[in-house]
Amino acid sequence: MSKPDFADYIYSYFMKYLPLQRGLSQNTISSYSRSLMLFFEYCKSEEGIPYEKLTLDRIDKHLIKNFLLWLEAKRNNCAASRNQRLSGLKSLFQYIQSESVIYTVLCRDIMSIPEKKTPTVPPKYLTAEEMEVMFSMPNIKTRHGRRDLVLLLLLYDTAARAGELVELKAGDVSFGKTPTVKLFGKGSKTRVVPISPKTADMLQKYIKESQITINQFLFQNRSHDKLTTVGVAYILKKYVEMGKQFHPDMFRMAISPHLLRSTKASHLIQGGANIYYIRDFLGHSSVVTTERYAKNNPEVVRNAISKASSDLTGDKEYYSDSEKSAMLKFLKSLQ
Structure with missing residues (x-):
């Protein structure tokens, strides 16, 4: 019996692992599939390797990196889109590694490819x-x-x-x-x-x-x-x-x-809701994902500054050391 190759792993990954073991939605599975289809397109058009001849022995870290460069140069993908395609491929090779020790080195090499930094922008939401x-x-x-x-x-x-x-x-x-x-x-x-x-x-x-x-x-x-x-x-x-x-x-x-989901999250943040409550409310697996609604949110920063400045009209001429420390600590947590 011959050892499984790329096509075999792809089939079990999309037909069994993603929908049955991980229980991912059809939208997520479609996104992963799109990443792989683009990789096939690159291999055929740029490397002269049709997908039916693309075996794991012909794949390496260098090929994946060239694919990512092609996405940006030829398809005008932004860094976020490039990272999304890389994430889709990493998920596949992580699965292959879990199924066979033969390709451990290859899979680790591919999973070590770093994502590109993307600009952090304030969250978009409706008033x-x-x-x-x-x-x-x-x-x-x-x-x-x-x-x-x-x-x-x-x-x-x-x-x-x-x-x-x-x-x-x-x-x-x-x-x-x-x-x-x-x-x-x-x-x-x-x-x-x-x-x-x-x-x-x-x-x-x-x-x-x-x-x-x-x-x-x-x-x-x-x-x-x-x-x-x-x-x-x-x-x-x-x-x-x-x-x-x-x-x-x-x-x-x-x-x-x-956008309505983002709007609700931003309104909850501005209303002072606990970040961990919002994480559970949105169904995020990590609070890090939720924190993006607080970071660089101009309304949150404005409210923080307003709150910190509310005593300026009182009797005290200056902030105490503890007040200054508390304000700076809070503002730094938003960066």
């Missing part, structure tokens, strides 16, 4: 005023308008990913004194998040009006099929465009469902 305008756009006199408003409220309230929102069923919602929604996130992880009484009330009326049973999806299209993530993006952009007509100075950024 409270922009959110109010958007929520006022759906025509709640119509059935579809009421559905769309519930969808927008739930998307913001739960900070759900679009993929998580479309998978929601009526049975995933718990009403009562503390209404909650159960979300099914990345890696088959579930989390229960609270929703506001207003959102819960409108959602309950929507479920009753639409006669949605406990095992039915909350949001469906006109064909009564489950709403897609593309459909969610369409609804969001539709009402943002309507809001722009009334307020041309608003919504000056690219709009996507993820």
Whole structure:
């Protein structure tokens, strides 16, 4: 029996490991697949190696590095996109290493390739005023308008990913004194998040009006099929465009469902919510991922400075040493 080669590992990686062992979403698997397809394209067009002849013996660290250079030079990928493709390949070779000691050196070499530094930019989010305008756009006199408003409220309230929102069923919602929604996130992880009484009330009326049973999806299209993530993006952009007509100075950024997730996180940060609570609320595996909503957030820094400066109008002419130390420590934590 011949030893497994690249094609064998690829098949088991995508068909078994990612969906069954790691429980990754189809979107994540598609992203990893795209990285590999681009690598195949590079090998064929630049190295003259068709994918059916690409064996592990023909792959090395030098080939992967040249592929990354090609992404930037020929495909005009930014550093973030280049890093994303590298991450996809590293995941594959990490899996190959776990399956066979024969390729340990090769896999370690590839996994040692560093990511490029990317510029840190302030998080993008909508203001409270922009959110109010958007929520006022759906025509709640119509059935579809009421559905769309519930969808927008739930998307913001739960900070759900679009993929998580479309998978929601009526049975995933718990009403009562503390209404909650159960979300099914990345890696088959579930989390229960609270929703506001207003959102819960409108959602309950929507479920009753639409006669949605406990095992039915909350949001469906006109064909009564489950709403897609593309459909969610369409609804969001539709009402943002309507809001722009009334307020041309608003919504000056690219709009996507993820922006509402970022908006909710930023609003929680600005409201003083604990970073660890926000981590669990968003379903992040590490607080480091969550911290990006606090770092370089101008509103957080402005509030910190304002709070630190609030005693200037009092009787004390200068800060005490302990006050200065506390302020500097807090501001440094935001860098």
